Amino acid sequence: MTRYSRQHKIVVAVDCIIFGFDGQELKLLLIKRGFEPEKGKWSLMGGFVQPAESFEEAASRVLHQLTGLENVYMEQLYAFGDPHRDPTERTASITYFSLIDIHKYEKQISDEYHAEWFPVNQVPDLIFDHPAMIKMAKEKLRYKAAIHPILFELLPEKFTLPQLQNLYEGIYDTVLDKRNFSRKVLSTGLLIKQKEKEKASSKKGAFYFKLDKKKYQKKFDAFLNFIPNPDNLK
Amino acid sequence: MTRYSRQHKIVVAVDCIIFGFDGQELKLLLIKRGFEPEKGKWSLMGGFVQPAESFEEAASRVLHQLTGLENVYMEQLYAFGDPHRDPTERTASITYFSLIDIHKYEKQISDEYHAEWFPVNQVPDLIFDHPAMIKMAKEKLRYKAAIHPILFELLPEKFTLPQLQNLYEGIYDTVLDKRNFSRKVLSTGLLIKQKEKEKASSKKGAFYFKLDKKKYQKKFDAFLNFIPNPDNLK
DNA sequence: TCAAAAGTGTTCTTATTACACCCATGG
DNA sequence: CCATGGGTGTAATAAGAACACTTTTGA
Numbered sequence: 001m002t003r004y005s006r007q008h009k010i011v012v013a014v015d016c017i018i019f020g021f022d023g024q025e026l027k028l029l030l031i032k033r034g035f036e037p038e039k040g041k042w043s044l045m046g047g048f049v050q051p052a053e054s055f056e057e058a059a060s061r062v063l064h065q066l067t068g069l070e071n072v073y074m075e076q077l078y079a080f081g082d083p084h085r086d087p088t089e090r091t092a093s094i095t096y097f098s099l100i101d102i103h104k105y106e107k108q109i110s111d112e113y114h115a116e117w118f119p120v121n122q123v124p125d126l127i128f129d130h131p132a133m134i135k136m137a138k139e140k141l142r143y144k145a146a147i148h149p150i151l152f153e154l155l156p157e158k159f160t161l162p163q164l165q166n167l168y169e170g171i172y173d174t175v176l177d178k179r180n181f182s183r184k185v186l187s188t189g190l191l192i193k194q195k196e197k198e199k200a201s202s203k204k205g206a207f208y209f210k211l212d213k214k215k216y217q218k219k220f221d222a223f224l225n226f227i228p229n230p231d232n233l234k
Numbered sequence: 235m236t237r238y239s240r241q242h243k244i245v246v247a248v249d250c251i252i253f254g255f256d257g258q259e260l261k262l263l264l265i266k267r268g269f270e271p272e273k274g275k276w277s278l279m280g281g282f283v284q285p286a287e288s289f290e291e292a293a294s295r296v297l298h299q300l301t302g303l304e305n306v307y308m309e310q311l312y313a314f315g316d317p318h319r320d321p322t323e324r325t326a327s328i329t330y331f332s333l334i335d336i337h338k339y340e341k342q343i344s345d346e347y348h349a350e351w352f353p354v355n356q357v358p359d360l361i362f363d364h365p366a367m368i369k370m371a372k373e374k375l376r377y378k379a380a381i382h383p384i385l386f387e388l389l390p391e392k393f394t395l396p397q398l399q400n401l402y403e404g405i406y407d408t409v410l411d412k413r414n415f416s417r418k419v420l421s422t423g424l425l426i427k428q429k430e431k432e433k434a435s436s437k438k439g440a441f442y443f444k445l446d447k448k449k450y451q452k453k454f455d456a457f458l459n460f461i462p463n464p465d466n467l468k
Numbered sequence: 469t470c471a472a473a474a475g476t477g478t479t480c481t482t483a484t485t486a487c488a489c490c491c492a493t494g495g
Numbered sequence: 496c497c498a499t500g501g502g503t504g505t506a507a508t509a510a511g512a513a514c515a516c517t518t519t520t521g522a
Contacts, residue, residue, distance in 0.1 A: 003322060003323045004245050004282070004322060004323055004325065007245045007282050008245070008246075008282065008283065008284060008285045009243035009244060009245050009246075010243060010244060010245075010246050010283070011238050011241045011242070011243050011244075012242075012243075012244050012246070012315070012326060048238070048241050048242065049242065049244070049315065050242060051242045051317065051324070052317055053317065054315050054316045054317060055313060055315035055326075056315075076312060076313060078310060079289060079310060079313035079328045081246070081283065081288050081289035081290075081328065082288045083285065083286055083287065083288060088237060088238060089237045089238055090285070091238065092246060092289075092326075094313045094315065146457070147381075147457075160474090161474085161475090162473080162474075177512075177513075177514080178474085178475080178476095179475085179476070179477080179513095179514085179515095180511075180512065180513085182475080182476085183476095184511085197474095199520095199521095201473080202472065202473040202474065202519090202520090202521095203471085203472065203473070203474095203519065203520040203521045203522085204472080204473060204474050204475085204518070204519040204520060204521095205473090205474080205519080205520085206473080206474060206475090207474090207475090223380070223381075225510095225511095228511070228512070394501090395501085395502090396500080396501070411485080411486075411487085412501085412502080412503095413486095413487085413488095413502085413503070413504080414484075414485065414486085416502080416503085417503095418483095418484090431501095433493095433494095435500080436492095436493085436494095436499065436500040436501065437492070437493040437494045437495080437498085437499060437500070437501090438491070438492040438493055438494095438499080438500060438501050438502085439492080439493080439500095439501080440500080440501060440502090441501090441502090459483095459484095462484075462485075
């Protein structure tokens with residue numbers, strides 16, 4: 001068969017913007033780049049797309065390499081293609097952002113890559129256009145979480161309402177009324193109250209909830225509205 | 235400097251999903267593909283990314299080639315990268331969707347490519363994964379237009395409320411109450427009433443409106459809510 | 469026994485929906 | 496003079512926001 005013989009060809013990589021939540025603040029998993037150029041500098045976890053791989057497969061592979069995790073929430077963010085974004089050679093980057101339960105990733109794997117979690121607002125200097133990627137990912141997360149029940153992906157299987165509220169407050173850098181928050185969240189029908197309480201962070205203890213996975217699938221694309229005035233955010 | 239010498243390289247193309255509205259229904263501009271493989275079949279307008287071009291630049295160039303238009307609404311949709319999506323040779327496609335005023339494009343240019351407008355729900359057989367691209371673009375348009383004042387991009391500078399309502403009704407395949415619709419639209423403050431009326435489509439005539447460009451810029455990312463129950467759409 | 473965090477109810481305000489009549493005009 | 500499509504108002508309902516006290520219990 002014919003080929004597009006004279007066409008310009010480009011190295012294509014994937015980069016993963018990996019979010020986690022430690023109960024206090026939103027964090028990003030970054031690695032120390034292991035090869036030239038910019039070896040030893042901080043970077044998003046990435047990798048080159050291999051001949052038999054789709055972009056999604058490459059991104060899942062890369063995420064798995066770093067975290068040991070599979071089947072986590074991941075979506076394509078944006079294709080970065082500026083011809084000079086990597087000074088070595090033209091390289092496009094298809095970026096993916098994922099939300100993981102920070103307690104589930106395998107630290108020893110992560111250690112091999114010299115990975116560290118950084119608070120989203122205190123990331124170190126990064127290579128190339130990775131700061132722009134992170135900026136876009138943060139914006140998209142805030143945008144999407146204001147409408148869709150996406151943040152549960154960052155929490156462990158069982159979590160409390162105060163934990164969930166903390167997460168929203170952290171992401172939107174705001175303070176929410178707990179009465180209104182719990183009413184709104186519970187009114188979605190997405191949460192199932194457990195019998196046990198989390199007793200570590202308060203004397204009274206807070207009830208655990210689990211996600212109702214079936215309803216979650218169904219409501220995922222629904223427009224919720226967890227954040228009162230998404231317009232008025234800082 | 236070093237190069238990623240042994241890395242797999244990929245031909246990268248852009249494809250444009252071009253929406254227009256003729257006053258009656260939402261349409262897509264498609265071309266007859268001019269080269270092998272699949273020469274003569276219907277296709278999205280596309281082109282290969284050139285060495286010095288970013289993806290955005292390539293997409294703008296391709297759109298301009300077909301329509302003669304510049305500075306129209308365009309946003310990146312998705313990067314399609316399945317290794318076998320083009321049987322000739324591995325080719326990634328970065329897709330962009332744009333909204334144009336259907337009356338502004340230059341028909342003679344379009345004729346060179348044997349381009350035609352098709353109602354979005356009656357597109358012919360298309361090459362490769364172009365049907366999936368169109369499906370995604372339609373979904374994104376509906377999604378986005380339910381929240382953001384994006385559909386004005388499809389209308390001429392001056393338009394009437396009935397025209398605008400027709401557009402929303404067409405895109406959501408629904409019927410809206412004109413009293414509630416006009417109240418909601420006008421309450422955004424985005425529209426400036428003109429003195430003239432459009433007299434072609436009714437005896438009484440309908441007032442023209444123009445977009446308040448400044449407010450439009452400001453409110454573009456705001457969450458509006460033109461469609462009563464985005465959840466309950468068919 | 470008290471400090472600290474969890475949990476819950478009511479009122480007010482605003483937004484959304486449903487719904488029906490008059491207006492202007494060209495034929 | 497009437498058929499056609501444009502334009503407008505009101506009342507009922509639902510959703511969102513503001514707000515404060517009681518409960519539990521470990522130290």
